Amino acid sequence: MSADLSPGDATRCARAAAPVASVSRPLVPSLDLSVVYEIAGLDQIDGLNTGRLSGFSYARDGHPNAVQLAAKMCAIERAEAGLVCASGMAAIASTLLTLVSQGAHVIISEGLYGKSTTLVSRELIRFGVTHDSFDPARPETLEKLITSRTRLVLVETISNPLLRVSDLEAIARVTRGAGVPLMVDHTFAPLLCRPIELGATFVMHSVTKLIGGHSDLTLGVVVGPREAIERIRSVASTFGQTGNPFESWLALRGLATLSLRSDRASATALDLAARLEAHAQVTRVVYPGLPSHPDHNLARRLLTNGFGAMVSFDVGGREQADHLIRSLRHIPFASSLGDVQTTLSHPCSTSHRGQDPEMLQRLGITPGLIRLSVGLEDPEDLWSDLRLALEAR
Ligand SMILES: Cc1ncc(COP(=O)(O)O)c(C=O)c1O
Incomplete structure (x- = not known):
């Protein structure tokens, strides 16, 4: 008998299982873990590489779960095209690596996520890319920083941890007038507003955070104009920064409940912020939904779907912050x-660790500052944990 009719056991084991025919389609996305695709011939590989044919050949360049996730993010952000990256930092890095070359200039807003600042101020500088910073609450200060070498302005909708709200419309008016792309890191504000409709060129998210929503995946996404995203896709693949199928698939699950989670977290965050503000052990509360927040009026105009899940508050100093962290029974x-x-975080020890202490002090990122990421628990249980820890001796 020929080997083909009766293959050996090693062959039976090694051959891939045949695709299963079905006239019906799965209701939810299938997980497509294949790294590589079988190509029918040279005309097909040429067609795939030139874009004449649609399909996949190698997962680092693209795979169905990333395409599904990118399409959903484009629908949410009203963007033409999107790319799933290995992390939020990979989304920022691949966009920057595409737009800048030696001698270029980048403008970032003050108080960005620490690693974003580090990427621009300590890493890109090694490749001859310079930068300037501006106060996103004062868009008029941006215009004079833009030069003929400026290739990108990067801001966050809601900054970390001081929750300053960027006046995206005013910033976009300046960048559009100067013909410079604006990228908005929308990690703290998915669904709260749509930066592209306000004039941004690119929106990026750390999908790791609210979009994934369950602390079980690390991914990023950047969306924007099709032609620019295709260039970023090619750079991201070359630098190995694209996202993988399993985490894209998990993110699709997370995204399904994002709207509900976001509404609930915003409502609880507002409630806790008001209670913290009234507590004697708390010296300062930072929440855009409170009238005491410096950007409250802007937040009311810009954030049409709630003020977000993040609340920061100061308990006076590093020692008090440590005491609070060790006294909490349930909030890790x-x-x-x-x-x-x-969950809670201590920005001076985590996200902003190693940043210039003078800059941190000037911005108000103080040793007593705690940043709360509000989840879905019963608000009374959260308040009881916080109150007891604040009052613990
Ligand atoms: C505002 C913001 N942008 C970007 C990032 C980077 O995302 P990732 O950890 O997925 O690389 C973070 C991470 O905390 C963040 O808070």
């Missing part, structure tokens, strides 16, 4: 955000 100190359970 975990240096991320956006989970279904409430």
